[in-house]
Every structure is written in structure tokens, then in C-alpha cells.
Amino acid sequence: MFQYFLNKLATTIPTFLGISLIAFAFIRVLPGDPIMLMAGERGVTPERYEELATQFGFDRPFYIQYKDFLLNILTGDFGQSFVTKHPVIDEFLARFPATLELSLSAMFLAVLVGLPAGIVAAVKRGSWFDHTLMGISLTGYSMPVFWLGLLLIILFSSILGWTPVSGRISLLYYFDIHTGFMTIDALMSGQKGAFASAVSHLILPAITLGTIPMAVIARQTRSAMLEVLSEDYVRTARAKGLSTFRIIGLHAFRNALITVITVIGLQIGVLLAGAILTETIFAWPGIGKWMVDSIFRRDYQVVQGGLILISSIVILVNLTVDLLYGLINPRIRQTRG
Amino acid sequence: MSTTTDVASASATRRAFDEFWHYFSESREAVAGMVFMIFIILVAILAPVIAPHSPIETNTDFLRKPPAWQDGGSMQFLLGTDAVGRDILSRLIHGSRYSLLVGCIVIFLSLTFGILLGVTAGYFRGFYETAVMRVMDVILSVPSLLMALVLVAILGPGLENAMIAIAVTYTPHFVRLSRAQVISEAKRDYVMASRIAGAGRFRLMAITILPNCMSPLIVQSTLSFSTAILDAAALGFLGMGAQPPTPEWGTMLAEAREFITSAWWMVTFPGLAILITVLAINLMGDGLRDALDPKMKRS
Numbered sequence: 001m002f003q004y005f006l007n008k009l010a011t012t013i014p015t016f017l018g019i020s021l022i023a024f025a026f027i028r029v030l031p032g033d034p035i036m037l038m039a040g041e042r043g044v045t046p047e048r049y050e051e052l053a054t055q056f057g058f059d060r061p062f063y064i065q066y067k068d069f070l071l072n073i074l075t076g077d078f079g080q081s082f083v084t085k086h087p088v089i090d091e092f093l094a095r096f097p098a099t100l101e102l103s104l105s106a107m108f109l110a111v112l113v114g115l116p117a118g119i120v121a122a123v124k125r126g127s128w129f130d131h132t133l134m135g136i137s138l139t140g141y142s143m144p145v146f147w148l149g150l151l152l153i154i155l156f157s158s159i160l161g162w163t164p165v166s167g168r169i170s171l172l173y174y175f176d177i178h179t180g181f182m183t184i185d186a187l188m189s190g191q192k193g194a195f196a197s198a199v200s201h202l203i204l205p206a207i208t209l210g211t212i213p214m215a216v217i218a219r220q221t222r223s224a225m226l227e228v229l230s231e232d233y234v235r236t237a238r239a240k241g242l243s244t245f246r247i248i249g250l251h252a253f254r255n256a257l258i259t260v261i262t263v264i265g266l267q268i269g270v271l272l273a274g275a276i277l278t279e280t281i282f283a284w285p286g287i288g289k290w291m292v293d294s295i296f297r298r299d300y301q302v303v304q305g306g307l308i309l310i311s312s313i314v315i316l317v318n319l320t321v322d323l324l325y326g327l328i329n330p331r332i333r334q335t336r337g
Numbered sequence: 338m339s340t341t342t343d344v345a346s347a348s349a350t351r352r353a354f355d356e357f358w359h360y361f362s363e364s365r366e367a368v369a370g371m372v373f374m375i376f377i378i379l380v381a382i383l384a385p386v387i388a389p390h391s392p393i394e395t396n397t398d399f400l401r402k403p404p405a406w407q408d409g410g411s412m413q414f415l416l417g418t419d420a421v422g423r424d425i426l427s428r429l430i431h432g433s434r435y436s437l438l439v440g441c442i443v444i445f446l447s448l449t450f451g452i453l454l455g456v457t458a459g460y461f462r463g464f465y466e467t468a469v470m471r472v473m474d475v476i477l478s479v480p481s482l483l484m485a486l487v488l489v490a491i492l493g494p495g496l497e498n499a500m501i502a503i504a505v506t507y508t509p510h511f512v513r514l515s516r517a518q519v520i521s522e523a524k525r526d527y528v529m530a531s532r533i534a535g536a537g538r539f540r541l542m543a544i545t546i547l548p549n550c551m552s553p554l555i556v557q558s559t560l561s562f563s564t565a566i567l568d569a570a571a572l573g574f575l576g577m578g579a580q581p582p583t584p585e586w587g588t589m590l591a592e593a594r595e596f597i598t599s600a601w602w603m604v605t606f607p608g609l610a611i612l613i614t615v616l617a618i619n620l621m622g623d624g625l626r627d628a629l630d631p632k633m634k635r636s
Contacts, residue, residue: 011474018475030491138623142615144567146574147590147608150597158598273480277571291483292575295490307487311479318478 008322012315019311023304024069078305083297088305097180099286103271105202106210114214118221123248140215145274149208149281156204163200166283170197209278213267224259228252258328265321269314360628367624373617381433392431392584396422401600417602428584429610435585436566436614439500443565444558446504451511459519460542473509481506482571489577496579499572507561514557518550552629559622563615570611586611
């Protein structure tokens with residue numbers, strides 16, 4: 001198992017180097033001079049230009065620039081934002097909990113609804129429930145999420161007036177940040193109504209972001225369950241007289257779980273891409289909105305750092321899924337290890 | 338001699354098609370999806386003829402008119418008008434052209450490069466294969482929309498660059514798929530027979546092996562066609578895709594955003610157009626998968 005872990009870990013290194021190379025090249029292939037971009041509209045004197053070029057190392061050979069760049073990011077130094085002058089890593093860490101809270105809530109909703117729906121559809125294969133569910137899930141899968149977000153705002157915020165349109169919590173509440181998760185911090189603050197406010201801000205973005213993973217999880221759970229339910233050991237269990245509940249819960253579902261976990265893992269990248277749109281619509285102050293804003297502000301140092309940080313998260317999640325996979329299914333460990 | 342083989346291969350194609358159609362038409366959903374797709378293609382081709390108004394001409398006398406069935410609406414503008422008085426129905430009709438174009442070009446680019454890299458990687462193996470697959474891993478580890486945004490930041494906003502950016506993020510899927518197919522096909526006897534008969538590398542790859550790898554690639558193409566439309570609309574929505582006044586569906590949604598409380602029709606119809614088109618393609622894709630690829634059957 002340890003050997004399997006090391007092998008998996010080793011394959012992530014070239015991927016990470018590749019990402020760093022793309023991010024390194026990004027600032028250098030952009031149209032225009034990076035120093036002039038940094039200087040903004042005011043421009044620079046030739047002396048200042050030279051100074052900046054030396055400071056950022058643009059006057060040295062590319063391979064030395066890359067080596068320094070790589071050493072910097074390995075020590076957590078992603079440079080400073082052109083606009084705010086704050087270190088990129090600090091800006092990232094300040095916003096990441098918001099995205100994490102949103103993504104986890106979305107995934108929680110997706111699993112909570114998608115998993116049981118997929119199981120029931122498989123067990124009641126061919127029933128009206130099965131057909132309806134597969135229809136809904138294909139629609140969810142085809143949904144432009146940014147449009148869904150707008151529709152939810154129209155319905156729940158404008159017409160019904162149930163939920164706020166944007167942000168993470170009402171401005172009425174102020175408390176110290178401990179975890180970065182607004183719902184948990186609100187609970188910890190003990191202020192009356194703070195938690196409800198945080199939840200009401202979270203619910204629409206979470207539904208918007210969770211729709212596609214929910215559809216995918218329901219579909220994949222259904223087909224994984226169908227495959228397992230036709231296996232011999234399920235028939236044997238049935239022949240032994242075990243209750244349907246026991247067969248489905250204990251025998252079939254455990255084996256279908258392998259597929260399901262992979263699917264959930266694969267959805268993390270989808271979630272981060274979806275977060276870009278969802279956060280933009282709901283003005284959710286996370287890393288997705290941060291990246292879009294930075295691209296519009298031409299804050300390319302932030303885009304560069306964000307690209308590496310976000311991709312590293314995807315790489316880490318994929319690695320974790322691979323490891324979980326090996327833990328649940330010993331066959332894979334041996335053949336692929 | 339050549340005519341008899343032509344006839345033989347023609348009837349073989351015919352048989353393959355009949356068999357395909359038999360399985361495909363079993364699914365009512367797939368046929369419904371196909372019928373709707375044909376409808377959209379016709380709309381796109383005939384757009385200038387059937388659109389009641391110009392898609393970009395503004396009309397200050399008819400700002401934000403609601404749809405015909407609502408108070409204040411008129412039959413002149415069936416689905417209402419937008420903030421500068423353009424007919425929404427006409428813009429949707431013309432918008433179908435952009436969405437289909439995006440789908441076609443993205444699939445053409447990513448399929449071509451995907452097959453080129455995937456087939457050669459699967460055939461030559463060794464260091465070349467490792468290098469290609471590592472690069473694909475790198476592209477896949479960046480969330481696709483973020484990758485597309487970064488590429489558009491480099492290339493500049495616009496529909497053409499958005500299509501190139503989306504094609505780059507889709508290529509790895511085609512590379513992986515065609516490589517895996519080639520590796521499993523290359524071991525077969527017919528490939529060996531062809532090699533012994535003296536077929537060269539190019540012939541083996543392009544003429545002997547590739548046609549037998551096409552089924553999963555066709556299925557993947559259909560499914561990617563729909564996600565390409567979604568991604569292009571998303572980029573348009575973020576202001577990085579097609580630029581106003583282009584009547585692209587995502588761009589229309591972006592323009593409608595500030596009116597979501599006052600003019601629901603400006604937001605509802607472009608999104609509905611995207612949803613229905615993507616749904617139709619996905620229905621068709623499911624049918625294609627069941628008909629072409631028994632291994633991927635959704636059972």
C-alpha cells in the first residue's frame with residue numbers, strides 16, 4: 001500500500017511542474033510588456049523600468065528566472081497583486097474558505113439527493129420514478145448553471161423575497177472570523193439570527209453549484225447499482241432469504257461505492273470551474289470571483305498564482321481519490337500499483 | 338474488379354447503418370433529440386429568412402417590451418424586446434448559428450488534434466507517449482473554465498479565441514480515448530496481418546487501426562458538442578466570449594443580468610434556448626452511445 005502511495009505521489013510531480021511552467025509562461029506570453037502592465041496607466045521612467053526589470057529578474061535568462069520562480073512558489077511566495085499590493089498567497093487564503101464552504105455545501109446537497117435517488121431508481125428500474133428521475137437528471141446535466149442561478153434569484157429573491165441576492169451574510173452581523181466558514185463562525189458568535197442569515201445567503205449558490213454534480217451522481221449511482229444488482233452474489237443473498245434492505249444496503253451498495261467515490265472525486269474539478277460562474281452571479285467572495293475579477297483588472301500576478309494554487313488543489317484531490325480507491329478496492333492496488 | 342468491391346463495401350456500409358439505426362431508433366428520447374437538432378440546424382441555416390427583425394438593429398420606440406401574451410406586449414415582438422429595443426426572438430434565431438458553429442469548430446479542432454496525438458502516442462509508445470500524456474494531465478488538472486479564461490486573457494476576448502480556448506481544454510479527453518483504443522486494437526490479428534502484408538506506419542495507423550476506434554470518439558464528440566455550447570455561453574456570460582452586439586446566447590444573458598428583476602423575459606429565453614439545445618444533443622448522445630458502443634451502455 002505504501003508503495004502504491006509513493007507511485008501515485010510520484011506521478012503528480014511532473015504534472016505540478018507542468019502547471020508551474022504554464023503559469024510562468026503565462027505572464028511572459030501576454031500581449032504587452034509585463035513591466036508596463038505592472039506600472040499601470042501612469043507609465044514609468046526608464047530608470048524605474050530598469051529597476052523593476054532587475055527586481056523581477058526579467059533581464060536574466062529564462063531558465064534562471066524559472067528556477068527562482070519555482071523556488072519562490074515552493075516556499076509559498078507567489079508575488080504581490082499588481083492592484084492591491086498584498087501578497088497573492090494571503091489574498092488566496094482569505095478567500096479560499098468561502099469557496100470551500102460553498103463547494104462542500106454544494107457537494108453535500110448533491111450527494112444527499114443524488115445518491116438515494118440513484119439507488120431507488122436502480123432498485124425500481126423501469127418505474128415512473130426511474131423515468132422521471134433520469135429525465136430530471138439529464139435536464140440538470142444540460143443546465144447552464146449561470147442561467148439557473150439567475151432564475152433562482154428571480155424566483156426566490158425577487159418574487160418570493162425569501163433569500164438575499166448576494167454576499168455571505170447580512171451586514172447587520174459582525175463577529176470575529178475563526179474558521180472562515182460563515183455558517184460555523186455565525187454559530188460560534190452566538191448572535192441571534194446570524195446563523196440563519198448565513199444559511200439563507202448560502203442556500204441559492206449551493207443549489208446552483210450542486211445541480212450538475214447532483215445529476216451526475218444520480219445517473220452514475222443508478223448505473224453502478226444496476227450493474228452490481230445483476231451480479232451472482234446478490235442473487236445468492238436473495239436466495240438465502242436476506243431482506244431487500246440488507247441486500248441493497250450491505251451487499252450491493254458497498255460494491256457500487258467504488259464507482260460513486262470516483263465520480264464524486266471527479267466532480268471536484270467541475271465544482272471549482274462551476275464556482276467561477278456561481279460566485280460571479282451571487283457576488284460570493286471566493287477564489288472563483290477573485291480570478292475573474294483579476295483577469296478583468298489585468299492583475300496577472302494574481303492570475304498566475306491563482307492558477308497554480310487552484311490546480312494544486314485539483315491535483316491533491318485527484319491523488320486522494322486515487323488513494324481512497326486503492327483502500328476500498330484492493331484489486332486496483334495490486335494491478336496498477 | 339474495382340466496381341464489385343465498391344458495391345460490396347457500399348452494401349456493407351448500408352448494413353452497418355441499418356443496424357445502427359435499428360438500435361438508435363429504439364430510444365424515443367434519442368429520436369426526439371435528433372428531430373429537435375434537425376429543427377435547430379434548419380433555423381440556423383434559414384435565420385435571415387425566418388427572423389422577423391434584424392438581430393442587431395436597435396429601436397428606441399420599443400424598449401423592454403414584454404412578450405406578446407403579457408400586458409403591454411405585441412404580436413410584432415413575440416418574445417419581447419431587450420434594453421435597446423432589439424427583438425429577442427430574432428436574436429435567438431440568429432444566436433443558434435453561433436452555438437452550432439462553436440460546437441462544430443471546437444469538435445473539429447479537439448478531435449483532429451486529439452486523434453493525431455492519441456493515435457501516434459498509442460502506436461509509438463515509449464518516451465513520446467509519456468511526454469504527450471503528461472502534457473494532457475497538466476491541461477486536465479486545471480479546471481476547464483479557468484483554463485479557457487486564462488487562454489482568452491492571453492489571446493484576447495472574442496468568439497474565435499473562446500473556441501480555440503475551449504478546444505484546448507477538450508483535446509486531452511480525445512487524446513486519452515484514442516490512445517487507449519489504439520493500444521487495445523494494435524494487438525489484434527488483423528493489424529498484424531496488415532503489417533506482415535507490408536503496410537507502412539501511416540497506413541497502419543490511419544487506415545487499418547483508426548476506423549475501428551471511431552465509435553467511442555463519435556460518442557465523446559456528441560457529448561463534447563453540448564458542453565462546448567455551454568462553455569462558450571459561459572465565457573460569453575463572463576464577457577470573455579462573443580462580444581456585444583453579437584446575438585450569442587451567453588452574451589445575451591450577460592446583457593440581461595441587470596434587468597433580472599424588471600424584465601424576466603430577457604433572462605429567461607436565451608437560457609431556455611441553451612438548455613433545450615444542449616438537452617437535445619445530450620439525448621441524441623445517449624442514443625448514439627447505446628447504439629454504437631455496447632460497452633458503454635447505460636444498461
